[in-house]
Amino acid sequence: MNIWDVVVIIAVAAAVGAAVAGIVKNKKKGRGCCGDCSSCGGCAYKER
């Protein structure tokens, strides 16, 4: 295993970690942006 293996593993782990954190964050907030701003209002709802 060379130094680049470690760097790539850390990069992939960081990306997956950030992705999971993003999913969890959205879940915790209850309603993330569903992209359907025409009828959702979820984001405004969160700010209340």
Place this chain on the structure above:
Amino acid sequence: MTLNELKLGQPAMIKKVGGEGRLRQHFLDMGVIPNAEVTLVKYAPMGDPIELLIHGYKLTLRLSEAEKIEVEPLESKKSVKTAPSKSKNSKKSKSHHPGLGEEGRFHPKGSGDPLPEGTKLTFALVGNQNSGKTTLFNQLTGANQHVGNFPGVTVDRKDGAIKGHPETLVTDLPGIYSMSPYSSEEIVSRNFVLNEKPKAIINIVDATNIERNLYLTMQLLEMDVPMVVALNMMDEVTANAGTVDVNELEALLGVPVVPISAAKNQGIDELVRHAVHIAHYQEKPLRQDFCCETDHGGAVHRCLHGIAHLIQDHALKADIPLRFAASKVIENDTLVLAQLMLEQNEKEMIEHIVLQMEKERGLDRSAAIADMRFAFIDKVCSQTVTKPKQSRESIRSEKIDRILTGKWTAIPAFIIIMAAVFFLTFNVIGGTLQGWLETGIDALTGLADTALTNAGVNEVIHGLVIDGIFAGVGSVLSFLPIIVTLFFFLSLLEDSGYIARVAFFMDKLLRRIGLSGRSIVPLLIGFGCTVPAVMSTRTLPSERDRKMTILLTPFMSCTAKLPIYAFFVDAFFPRYKALIMIGLYLFGILTGIIVAFLFKGTMFKGEAVPFVMELPNYRLPGARNVAQLLWEKAKDFLTKAFTVILVATVVIWFLQSLDPHFNFTEVQEESILAMISRLFVPVMKPLGLGDWRICTSLISGFMAKESVVSTLEILFGEGVETMMSSAAAASLLVFSLLYTPCVAAIASIRRELGSKWAAGLVVWQCAVAWVAASVVHLIGVLVGGI
């Protein structure tokens, strides 16, 4: 005669409004009241529904609903009641400005009874559908909520503070026509005003359609909550040589009236000043009593005031504004009656009073109240409004509608428009941009590949990055231009007002399968992507229609399935390419129709909701609004690609690369994924799809349909034609068309209907696909021996 028997262009006077319950109340609230003049403007291309002109705006009704309305034809040039307007010859004396809602005029500066410092000033933004509430909300709060030109775009409440006033909170409520709850979003609005007791109401009134809008205003005044009227679209009125005497209107209504143009950001500062002032000082409407003492001997007046005295203690106890409670009691509003908890004796007394009023007035209870309100509105408008005969926007809309909703041109125009949208999306704009993006992603993948190779990175890690993450996320990312382009066109169609017309002329067809015209929007979007299609069902007014539409949307073949069709048709049926592609789309629609009939006869018995809808004028979509929507869609898609899809890609890669003992394996048959897929082989065998690799590709399609083909290519290599029969290929095509939607679509269905419905839908779609595919396979084997 009844309204459905009226000739085109012939004016008539409404004599009696039939029907019952909420629908009838809705008719009355929309201005379909006895003695109102109505003109039949147009039949939808299939003869049903019809478009009417009433109180200066266009309303659609089905023939079955029009049958319930009795009319008396009028001679064309002798219509009794034209749009109320000030006489052209009337002397224009400068009206006195009452100065309501202004410090130093309504009460001396510094006096009054202000709310304690630090009190949150809550506002309800209330108005008719499509009157510009969300545009005003965005102007007031600086928010970026999407605005549409389709009645009912806002289906949920939204909150925000007024810019520069952190002590305020404005709630944008769904558009309503009256305080009689007809649809679920109307209940949301009414409950908010009644139960959450905002400190003030900002009532947005469409000045181009002031008569119908003031109907709601009058009911809001009855709520006895401080209120300011925002007279929106005044720029359109003045541009068409119309005027509104704002001072006089303010004096007659007893609340501040501020002319504004929400779209052009005109008059907003003045509106904010008035709104904050009346909320802070709790300046309630000066007038709540609109009934006339002399009209028909004061029948309605005496009835209203009599009942108001009778229920005063109950209204106080139930914390319902008295005047509002009295008129709702007369209208037999069950929700208000339940809250008042009247005794039997009181109920009987009220019934006697109402019966006497009906006898004296010659109208039933609901019609009498609606008539009283419209009579007051007529009086107000005749004193304050100078309406142009027809606005430029209306003339332009009529011209466009001659083609887009014309008897012989509507359907061909619709087909041409939709074909152009899909052609431009998938071939010209979206397709080209997708090609460029794919080239970019490929170049980036190549660079990363070379860099990892040169760095001597371990092969397993190299495979994870290139074959897993780059291939997986990259293939999904490449669809970004298609999705954004499709939404660009759909947004143009919606914002211009065309989608409302499509709902109008498709209503008859959709009603046969148990849906209403409004369901056409989600179904059309379903050909692009099921996710936004499911979300767009929120604009449907009934829960039944919403559920049914969501369950039918997956039958509309989404674009992600196109690569599967292209792959198999090229390999097995190259001579019939176009025929089979079109056939698959039609087969999906046909299956959807059969399922709709099945639903209509079982789970969703009954009829679709009445199609009582306002047709808005065509408007040029705002560039900012469209750009903002596209940005939201792109941002959402990118977020999804780098969260859910990234994680899913990594998980699938590991399942493909590890054997059951968690050792990395080069032999795919030994992978965990293959092991899982083999469980499905016995089920898929009758379809001619008893190969674990096919099962694997179909499972990967659950994550994203695009990955079916890439998985097959990896697992089969080049020789898929030699590994399966044509009958099996046909069966696979049908199965791919109908089986479970991807995980993103299921997630959106879960969000709308809950976990049980989402899980049920997965099983149901797979079952339908299995039956259809096995039939196709059987026919293929028996008939063609293919």
